[in-house]
Amino acid sequence: MHAQVLQFLISGLTLGAIYALIAFSFSLVFRTTRIMNIAQGEFSMLGGMIAIALIGLALPMFLSVPAAIVLVGLVGLVIERLIIRRVRTFPRMMVIMITIGLSMTIQGFAVVLWGQDSYLLPHLLGSDPIQVLGAAILPQTIWILGISGALSFLFWFFLDRTMLGLAMRASAENRLAASLVGINPIRVVQLSFVFGASIGALAGVLVAPIVFMNFLSGVLLTIKGIVAAIVGGIESNVGAVVGGLAVGLAESMAAGIFPSMYKDVIALLILLVVLCAMPRGIIRGSAR
Amino acid sequence: MNQETPILEVDRISKNFGGLPAVHNLSFTVMPAQLKGLIGPNGAGKTTCINLITGALSLTSGEVRFEGKRITGLPLHKTARLSISRTFQLLRIFQEMTVLENVMAGCHRWANLGTLQAAIRLPGARAKEREIMEVARSEIDFIGLTSRAHALAGALPVGEQRLLEIARALAGKPRLLLLDEPAAGLNDAERARLGALLRELTGRGLSILLIEHNMDLVMSISDEIVVLNYGEKLAEGRASEVRNLQTVISAYLGDASDA
Amino acid sequence: MCHAKGHHQGIGKVKRSHLIGALIGIVFVGTIPLFIRDEYTLGFLVLAGIVSLVVTGLNMLVGHAGQLSLGHGGFYAIGAYVSTLLTIKFGFTPLPALIIAAIVTGLVALVLGIPLLKMLTQFHLAVATLIFVMLINALLIVGGPWTGGFTGIQGQPPFSVGPILFEGDVANYYLVWGVVFLGILFAAGLSNSQAGRILRAIQGDETGAQSLGIDVAWEKVKVFVLSAIYASVAGTLLAHYTGSVTPAQFGVGPSLEFMVMVFLGGKGSVIGGVVGGSFIKLLPQVTEFMKNYRLLVDGLILTSVLLFVPQGIVGLFRKIWDRRSGGQSPAEETSLNGDGGHPPVASEPVGGQP
Numbered sequence: 001m002h003a004q005v006l007q008f009l010i011s012g013l014t015l016g017a018i019y020a021l022i023a024f025s026f027s028l029v030f031r032t033t034r035i036m037n038i039a040q041g042e043f044s045m046l047g048g049m050i051a052i053a054l055i056g057l058a059l060p061m062f063l064s065v066p067a068a069i070v071l072v073g074l075v076g077l078v079i080e081r082l083i084i085r086r087v088r089t090f091p092r093m094m095v096i097m098i099t100i101g102l103s104m105t106i107q108g109f110a111v112v113l114w115g116q117d118s119y120l121l122p123h124l125l126g127s128d129p130i131q132v133l134g135a136a137i138l139p140q141t142i143w144i145l146g147i148s149g150a151l152s153f154l155f156w157f158f159l160d161r162t163m164l165g166l167a168m169r170a171s172a173e174n175r176l177a178a179s180l181v182g183i184n185p186i187r188v189v190q191l192s193f194v195f196g197a198s199i200g201a202l203a204g205v206l207v208a209p210i211v212f213m214n215f216l217s218g219v220l221l222t223i224k225g226i227v228a229a230i231v232g233g234i235e236s237n238v239g240a241v242v243g244g245l246a247v248g249l250a251e252s253m254a255a256g257i258f259p260s261m262y263k264d265v266i267a268l269l270i271l272l273v274v275l276c277a278m279p280r281g282i283i284r285g286s287a288r
Numbered sequence: 289m290n291q292e293t294p295i296l297e298v299d300r301i302s303k304n305f306g307g308l309p310a311v312h313n314l315s316f317t318v319m320p321a322q323l324k325g326l327i328g329p330n331g332a333g334k335t336t337c338i339n340l341i342t343g344a345l346s347l348t349s350g351e352v353r354f355e356g357k358r359i360t361g362l363p364l365h366k367t368a369r370l371s372i373s374r375t376f377q378l379l380r381i382f383q384e385m386t387v388l389e390n391v392m393a394g395c396h397r398w399a400n401l402g403t404l405q406a407a408i409r410l411p412g413a414r415a416k417e418r419e420i421m422e423v424a425r426s427e428i429d430f431i432g433l434t435s436r437a438h439a440l441a442g443a444l445p446v447g448e449q450r451l452l453e454i455a456r457a458l459a460g461k462p463r464l465l466l467l468d469e470p471a472a473g474l475n476d477a478e479r480a481r482l483g484a485l486l487r488e489l490t491g492r493g494l495s496i497l498l499i500e501h502n503m504d505l506v507m508s509i510s511d512e513i514v515v516l517n518y519g520e521k522l523a524e525g526r527a528s529e530v531r532n533l534q535t536v537i538s539a540y541l542g543d544a545s546d547a
Numbered sequence: 548m549c550h551a552k553g554h555h556q557g558i559g560k561v562k563r564s565h566l567i568g569a570l571i572g573i574v575f576v577g578t579i580p581l582f583i584r585d586e587y588t589l590g591f592l593v594l595a596g597i598v599s600l601v602v603t604g605l606n607m608l609v610g611h612a613g614q615l616s617l618g619h620g621g622f623y624a625i626g627a628y629v630s631t632l633l634t635i636k637f638g639f640t641p642l643p644a645l646i647i648a649a650i651v652t653g654l655v656a657l658v659l660g661i662p663l664l665k666m667l668t669q670f671h672l673a674v675a676t677l678i679f680v681m682l683i684n685a686l687l688i689v690g691g692p693w694t695g696g697f698t699g700i701q702g703q704p705p706f707s708v709g710p711i712l713f714e715g716d717v718a719n720y721y722l723v724w725g726v727v728f729l730g731i732l733f734a735a736g737l738s739n740s741q742a743g744r745i746l747r748a749i750q751g752d753e754t755g756a757q758s759l760g761i762d763v764a765w766e767k768v769k770v771f772v773l774s775a776i777y778a779s780v781a782g783t784l785l786a787h788y789t790g791s792v793t794p795a796q797f798g799v800g801p802s803l804e805f806m807v808m809v810f811l812g813g814k815g816s817v818i819g820g821v822v823g824g825s826f827i828k829l830l831p832q833v834t835e836f837m838k839n840y841r842l843l844v845d846g847l848i849l850t851s852v853l854l855f856v857p858q859g860i861v862g863l864f865r866k867i868w869d870r871r872s873g874g875q876s877p878a879e880e881t882s883l884n885g886d887g888g889h890p891p892v893a894s895e896p897v898g899g900q901p
Contacts, residue, residue: 036670086854092669093615094853097810100617100673101850104803108843115839215842219799223681226674261689268682272675276662279671342758368760380758382751385744392741393748397760399741403769407737420741460759 008256009249014141014210016248017148021203022225023232023240024155025196030234031159032168032192035084035095039103040200041222045215047072047201048208049110052119061122069201076197080190088189103218110215121208144206151199152241168192224251227271231278247271293356295320295464295495301340301350303333303519310336311519313350318464318497323490325506325527326499328516334499335377337516338466341497342374343367354464369397373462375453377469377499383442387433387452390441391424394459424459431455431485446473451482464495471502483509507531572818576724580717589716593788595828596723597781602808603730603820604777609806610815611743612770613750615669618676619778620802621683625652626779627786627797628687628694631703641706645783649776656775657768664767680802687794699793706787719788726784727821730777735817746770747815800842807849813859822860 026040047068054064079102087098123140159165171178171188179185203221204213211217224247232243254266294317303311311333318324326334339345341352343362351360359367368374373394382390399420401413428437431451436444441452450470457465467486471479479502487509490496500506506513507527515522515530523530583589605619626648633644659679666672687694694700705714706722713722737743745766748756753763786792804827812823830844856863 038673083850083854090853093609093613094857096615096670096673097806098850098853100803100806101846101853104807104842104846105850106846108840108846111842112839216799219677219681223674223678227678230671230674264685265682265689268678268685272678272682275671275675275678276666279667344754363757364754365757365760365762368758374758376755376758380752380755382748382755384751385747389744389747393744393756393761394759396741396745401741403737403742403766403773407733407740407742409736409740413740417741456759 004256008252010137010141012249012252013245014144014248015251016245017144018203018207018244019224019228019247020241020244021148021151021199021206022221023229023244024152025199025203026225026229027234027240028155028192028199029196032171033084033088033189035088036099037196038096038099038222038226039106040196041220041225042103042106042218043072043076043197043200044204044207044221045110045213045218046075046106047204048121048213048217049114049119051205051208052121052213053114055122065205068205069198072201073194073198076194077190080193084189084193085186103222107215107218114215116214118212118214120212121205123209138210140206140209147202147206223271227275231274294318295355296341296497297353298337298341299351299353301352302348303336303340303345304348309519311340314516314519314521316514316521316524318495320495321490321493322511323486323496323498323509325510325513326497326516327501327503327506327513328522332516333519334516335468336519338374338468338497338499341466342372368460371397371461371463372466373457373460373464374466375450375457375468375470377472379449379453381441381449381453381456383440385441386438387428387441387444388424388437390452391427391456391459392420394456395420395423397460423461427455427458430458432481447475447478450474462494464497465489466497468499469501470498471500471505479505573728580720586716589720591828593716593719593723595825596720596727597785597788598805598808598828599821599824600723600727600730600781600784601778601805602812602824603727603734603817604774605805606809606812606815606817606820607734607737607746608770608774609809610819611738611746611750612767614664614767614771615673616676616771616774617673617806618680618802619774619805620797620799621680622652622656622775622778623782623801624683624687624797625655626782627792628700630783631700631786631792632693634704635700635702641704641787642708645780648783649779652779653772653776656772660768660771664771665764677799680799684794684798687797694794697794699791701791703786703790703792706784713787723784723788726780731817731821738817804845807845810852810859811848813861816859816861819859819861826860
């Protein structure tokens with residue numbers, strides 16, 4: 001029993017770490033551009049799929065993974081240049097719909113390139129689980145937790161403590177004022193979007209060995225990441241981590257309690273209820 | 289209506305924003321068919337006051353009574369249904385609708401045309417629609433925007449947008465009208481015309497609470513004036529009495545307000 | 548009358564040009580089956596009508612009230628599955644089944660709508676409705692004995708009203724487009740009336756609308772339920788036409804596709820639904836290789852429309868028409884042809900709270 005609970009805890013933390021990364025990238029883009037990017041999860045999907053494709057082309061793992069991340073970062077750059085820049089001043093509804101259009105377009109490309117099948121990325125560090133206290137931990141899990149943890153710390157540090165991070169946040173608050181003090185808002189948007197895309201891709205690459213990926217994976221990751229970000233509190237650094245872990249643990253617990261057939265239904269139900277109940281985030285409390 | 293009973297009573301209202309008192313123990317009344325001015329330097333709490341009265345903000349303490357009945361705690365759309373109309377300091381007109389449509393929307397308060405009724409054009413609905421059109425047109429004529437009736441609200445200059453918002457508020461046939469800085473952005477001629485319009489409205493029996501920054505306008509048309517500073521009442525009385533009070537003068541000293 | 552063409556002749560009275568346009572449209576749509584005997588194409592026309600119905604309803608929510616719903620595929624599904632279950636498992640006749648399915652869908656929309664439409668922002672609403680349609684889709688898949696899982700339910704009989712049976716492409720064509728016509732009539736009536744004005748006021752400025760005594764939250768829920776009912780009826784007609792329901796027909800893709808149709812046709816335009824729906828449904832007819840490319844094309848269309856033609860096809864025609872008829876200030880009235888999208892005005896910038 002003990003071991004089982006521990007198992008669920010670990011898988012919950014693992015998933016949670018992934019969601020935290022996505023939540024973080026979402027939050028980063030929002031805090032610096034005031035845009036809520038529904039296509040964020042697609043970067044993760046792309047990251048995973050491209051890495052898988054590169055491996056399929058006989059590229060070694062240690063090249064495929066970084067290459068995938070860089071490529072997705074480039075995609076982010078292109079999107080920023082072509083689209084984000086133009087729609088900054090559009091009414092909110094239009095911006096949301098444009099990110100949806102982007103999401104569909106990216107998914108569309110995925111279908112054209114890779115069809116509707118699901119794929120799995122080979123494990124980064126071997127697939128033999130390590131036994132800890134009766135629970136089996138994949139090396140992958142350690143990677144994920146480690147990298148997410150390190151990144152979270154780095155980002156907190158970056159956004160809170162460095163000049164560039166400060167500049168990015170200032171630019172989001174008040175573009176004009178920021179530019180008056182020498183910050184280039186255009187660069188800021190560019191940077192944060194590319195960062196966001198890259199982090200998303202990283203999350204995708206990390207999760208691809210443990211969860212099958214197909215063209216629709218992005219949507220699922222998006223909503224989990226978004227709910228995680230919103231519930232954790234989108235303005236706070238800690239929020240993404242808290243929200244991500246919460247969503248991951250909830251999902252894991254649900255998978256443990258309910259028959260596995262209902263896993264998706266329960267997960268979605270939880271997401272919906274949580275979003276309705278706490279649109280302002282755990283810290284700020286419920287809607288009223 | 290009994291001339292003795294105030295149409296609006298603000299009774300020791302207070303509002304704290306996390307420990308900072310925006311409005312503190314404020315009391316004043318508006319009598320029927322009276323034009324009451326509410327003035328004070330920037331940040332004195334004037335807009336907060338209107339928001340508290342209409343229910344856009346919740347009171348920390350105190351009570352607001354309209355025609356003798358408590359309205360404290362009612363949300364914005366419910367106070368509106370009680371014949372209280374308001375305009376906003378930062379205009380809230382419907383930019384993508386025409387002037388006529390904006391004002392017609394204002395008739396909602398009394399017209400109350402249900403969705404189904406309206407859509408399938410039951411006979412009762414048709415008559416209501418005609419009435420809405422007539423009332424809207426007459427308010428537009430009154431305010432002087434007849435030639436702009438079919439223009440997009442968003443395309444109008446600020447001065448006309450302000451008039452539009454007032455016409456829209458009037459279309460609801462209110463008994464009390466709260467105006468939040470309606471003269472902001474108007475030139476001298478427009479301001480004078482606005483003043484004349486407002487006086488005419490009180491002449492017809494409408495009670496008005498006018499928040500305004502522009503001293504000339506307020507002093508010239510108000511029956512009485514309430515002066516706020518730092519969320520508290522400094523003075524209340526006739527314009528001539530209030531303008532010479534030392535406290536009022538010193539409150540405005542150093543304030544960059546002008547005509 | 549010395550008006551230029553763009554003016555209201557009177558609220559409630561339909562403009563002459565619109566009446567003529569409507570008559571032409573009816574004649575056109577009504578006589579198509581006489582010229583097109585090809586079953587394959589006719590079938591697509593039936594489907595075009597069905598989605599047009601959904602989008603016409605959706606447009607009332609999106610175009611008039613200004614609320615986003617990415618999840619109307621869910622109501623579409625409920626209408627289809629509930630009516631199928633009622634006719635096959637419980638022996639209802641099609642018409643009562645359709646009505647009951649619509650009521651059930653309406654109730655679901657009500658229960659969902661009340662918390663959802665109080666949501667802080669458009670964005671929360673968009674995500675929540677997206678989750679909703681994914682949830683419905685997942686439920687359909689694990690529904691087992693009730694929903695038939697992946698394979699769905701087969702054997703839905705054709706639609707019938709009393710002795711009149713609507714079997715085959717031609718009959719369904721007239722059935723569906725007849726319903727679409729009624730749906731457009733209602734939507735047009737709504738749009739041109741005070742009720743429509745109220746919805747547009749809500750989109751214009753919510754607080755301003757509240758200050759006029761409009762119960763914004765409740766009005767949003769009402770139009771949400773209304774649009775859900777449109778989707779439900781369409782879903783029911785689909786089930787009767789194709790004879791079966793499967794989860795694959797009712798996923799995220801189709802749901803998002805409805806939104807593409809809204810914006811392509813013209814947000815806020817009453818006939819935008821027909822234009823957008825027909826266009827997207829008939830596109831595969833024109834280009835052969837659509838199967839794999841459908842999602843991509845949808846995405847590209849949506850993005851391009853929003854970037855370059857935000858007022859949609861109908862809005863575009865409207866602009867061209869206005870310019871040709873003497874350059875009156877464009878878009879003097881909203882009514883049938885909608886005011887389409889927004890120009891990039893700073894009055895409603897992207898910035899602000901999540």
